[in-house]
Amino acid sequence: MEKIIIVDYGSQYTRLIARRVRENHVFSEVVSPQSTLPPGEIKGIILSGGPESVYEESAGKIPVWFDQIKGSIPVLGVCYGFQLIIHHLKGVVEHTGKSEYGRTNMHLNGKTTFFNGCPSSFITWMSHGDSVTRLPHGFEKTAQTDSGIISAAENEQLSLYGIQFHPEVKHTEYGETIISNFLFEQCGCKASWSLEDFAEQKIKEIREYVGNKQVISGFSGGVDSSVASVLVHKAIGDNLTNIFVDHGLLRKDEEIEVPVVFKRALGLKFRLVHAKDEFFNELAGVIDPEQKRKIIGEKFIRVFEREASEIGNADFLVQGTIYSDVIESAGTKTGKTAKIKSHHNVGGLPEDMKMSLIEPLRDLFKDEVRKIGEILGIPDHIVHRQPFPGPGLAVRCLGEITDEKINILKEADYIFREVLREAQWLEKAWQSFAVILPVRSVGVVGDRRSYGYTVALRSVDSVEAMTADWSRIPHELLDEASRRITNSVKEVGRVVYDITSKPPGTIEWE
Numbered sequence: 001m002e003k004i005i006i007v008d009y010g011s012q013y014t015r016l017i018a019r020r021v022r023e024n025h026v027f028s029e030v031v032s033p034q035s036t037l038p039p040g041e042i043k044g045i046i047l048s049g050g051p052e053s054v055y056e057e058s059a060g061k062i063p064v065w066f067d068q069i070k071g072s073i074p075v076l077g078v079c080y081g082f083q084l085i086i087h088h089l090k091g092v093v094e095h096t097g098k099s100e101y102g103r104t105n106m107h108l109n110g111k112t113t114f115f116n117g118c119p120s121s122f123i124t125w126m127s128h129g130d131s132v133t134r135l136p137h138g139f140e141k142t143a144q145t146d147s148g149i150i151s152a153a154e155n156e157q158l159s160l161y162g163i164q165f166h167p168e169v170k171h172t173e174y175g176e177t178i179i180s181n182f183l184f185e186q187c188g189c190k191a192s193w194s195l196e197d198f199a200e201q202k203i204k205e206i207r208e209y210v211g212n213k214q215v216i217s218g219f220s221g222g223v224d225s226s227v228a229s230v231l232v233h234k235a236i237g238d239n240l241t242n243i244f245v246d247h248g249l250l251r252k253d254e255e256i257e258v259p260v261v262f263k264r265a266l267g268l269k270f271r272l273v274h275a276k277d278e279f280f281n282e283l284a285g286v287i288d289p290e291q292k293r294k295i296i297g298e299k300f301i302r303v304f305e306r307e308a309s310e311i312g313n314a315d316f317l318v319q320g321t322i323y324s325d326v327i328e329s330a331g332t333k334t335g336k337t338a339k340i341k342s343h344h345n346v347g348g349l350p351e352d353m354k355m356s357l358i359e360p361l362r363d364l365f366k367d368e369v370r371k372i373g374e375i376l377g378i379p380d381h382i383v384h385r386q387p388f389p390g391p392g393l394a395v396r397c398l399g400e401i402t403d404e405k406i407n408i409l410k411e412a413d414y415i416f417r418e419v420l421r422e423a424q425w426l427e428k429a430w431q432s433f434a435v436i437l438p439v440r441s442v443g444v445v446g447d448r449r450s451y452g453y454t455v456a457l458r459s460v461d462s463v464e465a466m467t468a469d470w471s472r473i474p475h476e477l478l479d480e481a482s483r484r485i486t487n488s489v490k491e492v493g494r495v496v497y498d499i500t501s502k503p504p505g506t507i508e509w510e
């Protein structure tokens with residue numbers, strides 16, 4: 001299968017490049033700078049951006065195979081990748097003191113097929129401190145910015161291309177044109193890959209990898225674990241057992257509904273494990289969010305290991321990890337991306353785990369996962385469910401987790417989501433939920449003083465959870481939710497609506 005290889009130097013945007021390539025129906029694979037070239041028909045290589053300077057000791061280096069493929073496979077360097085090519089070929093990269101961040105106007109110098117279809121000047125998205133100041137022999141400057149900084153260059157004979165801006169972000173005008181030019185003009189790709197192929201390929205790989213061994217899946221009822229389980233089920237049938245853990249941190253009534261609904265809809269084999277006391281005992285008194293995540297990640301694995309031995313020593317554990325979990329837990333192949341939080345199925349796993357992981361969706365964004373779900377024939381109401389985090393309500397119950405707070409949270413969350421569901425707002429949002437705060441405030445109820453909990457309502461719109469904006473829910477609906485919550489959950493004294501985007505906030509509160 002023909003493919004484009006993306007070498008990851010740690011930019012938050014690396015996966016966006018992979019995704020833009022796939023949107024052109026060309027398969028893309030992300031590798032680390034140290035890895036060997038993967039097998040397959042490699043049509044082109046993209047060196048990603050990254051946070052470092054080529055002069056830093058720890059900076060990602062040019063791959064050892066670069067000089068061997070130079071001239072035979074087209075290479076595109078983006079931002080840091082561009083500087084790395086130039087530095088490697090004895091051009092000059094300098095810290096000139098002239099940084100460029102954000103929207104930057106760029107001017108083309110003349111004709112190159114690389115910029116086919118682009119006007120002579122357009123807006124690009126930059127994020128760099130160092131700049132290329134002298135090009136190596138054989139290179140030509142093809143564009144510069146308003147401040148005269150070289151923003152694109154190429155050596156057509158060696159099929160080497162470099163751009164200082166990020167074509168993968170939507171803020172770069174003609175970014176899509178530039179990427180598709182590289183794929184089809186420079187690399188000669190054929191646009192023959194699809195998510196259908198990806199699903200088929202994964203099923204084949206899993207079948208070969210697992211053979212006739214037993215596998216368990218950590219099933220949460222969310223889109224990711226459902227799609228991962230169905231994919232593995234297609235590969236190995238009933239050698240897969242889905243473990244649904246009731247850790248007491250599920251949404252209201254889910255421990256009853258999920259196994260029934262999903263067994264019926266997906267035809268999967270389930271085991272329901274009641275483990276609330278185990279989880280709550282470990283979490284008692286813990287208030288640090290990272291510690292909570294670690295405890296839950298560890299506890300999950302211990303439960304899975306116990307179940308694995310009960311069903312006859314399963315060797316593999318399926319998890320619905322997707323790429324945003326990987327990025328934000330700093331689990332990219334370089335490990336250079338900044339850590340935001342330990343998503344429980346990436347950063348929170350114990351090191352001595354006995355089973356091998358199967359994570360078929362690790363390279364995909366949520367909307368790609370949903371498309372795979374549709375391809376596999378999973379019903380719409382499951383594929384388009386709002387995401388729910390593995391650590392469940394634990395990351396929405398700030399401070400210590402107690403029975404009292406979790407019960408209040410379940411009720412308030414249920415009411416908020418019901419109000420949105422009735423008004424057909426639930427399906428419009430990426431996620432909508434309640435959060436309980438560890439502070440109380442004074443109020444007045446029936447002429448008496450009250451001293452109740454504060455509940456924050458959060459609803460966000462997003463495409464892939466990397467960025468998000470708060471949902472513009474009509475005031476009447478917020479009013480309805482607030483009144484219903486304070487009327488029926490007597491411990492709640494105050495309801496607030498969270499109007500923070502991501503960044504600077506995250507979607508969950510912990």
Ligand code: XMP
Nearest residue numbers: 343344345387388389390391465506507508
């Ligand atoms: P944040 O809060 O980091 O969340 O903006 C981004 C998306 O990921 C979900 N999330 C998780 N999913 N395990 C998961 O499977 C986790 O530990 C986890 N933490 C957050 C979150 O609900 C949002 O959709």
